[in-house]
Amino acid sequence: MMGRLKLSLGILTIGVISGCSDGTVDGRWYTQAQVERGATVFDSNCASCHGSKAQGAFSWRKRLEDGSYPPPPLNGTGHAWHHPFDMLMGTIAQGGAPLGGKMPAFGGELSKDDQKAAIAFFQSKWDKRIYDAWAERSGL
Secondary structure, three states: OHHHHHHHHHHHHHHHHOOOOOOEOOOOOOEHHHHHHHHHHHHHHOHHHHOOOOOOOOOOOOOOOOOOOOOOOOOOOOOHHHOOHHHHHHHHHHOOHHHOOOOOOOOOOOOHHHHHHHHHHHHOOOOHHHHHHHHHHHOO
16 A cells, blocks of 8 residues: 555656646647657658658649649648648548649548547647647637
């Protein structure tokens, strides 16, 4: 009994000393664990088009010969921050065709948690100013 009490007090002390936060990264909606999971999900499913650092295609604003757009950057230098969370999730699930791109739909391939983790990963690349602007637009 005394051992459990000491262990509980030790855990509580560590929590208090470390700030005992809700686990989010810099007050953002996601946790570090989601960012880490998202890095794996992104690398396996998104990086081949959007780049390993979510930098997108070089000329992502210029239409291709077929009229579609190349993969945009998701690292905060493109327009992804203009889109609310539900739209980001919808684009991952339904693909990029509704937005003029060729991105395949991942709704049947990735769980909702993996989709959220991918967003957490690329949003972790956004600087505070971009993230705050997105959060304000999104009503967070």
